Amino acid sequence: MTVLVTDAGFAPDDWTAPIVALAEVAANDAAPAAIRLVPGDDPSVLADRLAQIPLIAVQFPSFADGRGFTHARTLRAMGYTGRLRAEGHVIADQYAMARRSGFDEVAISDDLATRQPAAQWQTRANWQAHDYQSRLRAKAKASA
Numbered sequence: 001m002t003v004l005v006t007d008a009g010f011a012p013d014d015w016t017a018p019i020v021a022l023a024e025v026a027a028n029d030a031a032p033a034a035i036r037l038v039p040g041d042d043p044s045v046l047a048d049r050l051a052q053i054p055l056i057a058v059q060f061p062s063f064a065d066g067r068g069f070t071h072a073r074t075l076r077a078m079g080y081t082g083r084l085r086a087e088g089h090v091i092a093d094q095y096a097m098a099r100r101s102g103f104d105e106v107a108i109s110d111d112l113a114t115r116q117p118a119a120q121w122q123t124r125a126n127w128q129a130h131d132y133q134s135r136l137r138a139k140a141k142a143s144a
Contacts, residue, residue, distance in 0.1 A: 003113040039067040060088035069101040076102035095124040
């Protein structure tokens, strides 16, 4: 089972359509309902069909592999406005980075949800206020 993490907390996965690996999508085929990117994929090959893809899931094979964050930024910079999901080995400490890089949600296993309950993810839900730049500006304002 999969648990979705959003700024509102934990929720069950509500996506029921298949998610197809980018490697399985031929260049001239119609876009499937959802696409899964792995770290070695090039998201720019989706540029012409982004408007037809309601969900893109980006796989994180390890919490130490940050290429998925780059995929998210690239997709958003290309104009993708659909649902962007991080899935795999993303931990609560990475939630703010996931949101800042463009992800709407993080899909985690039930096991991880047990080890890192919703409260741990919720402390990072105010991701816009806890970035490095905001802390520097607040510190500079306080010392002025």
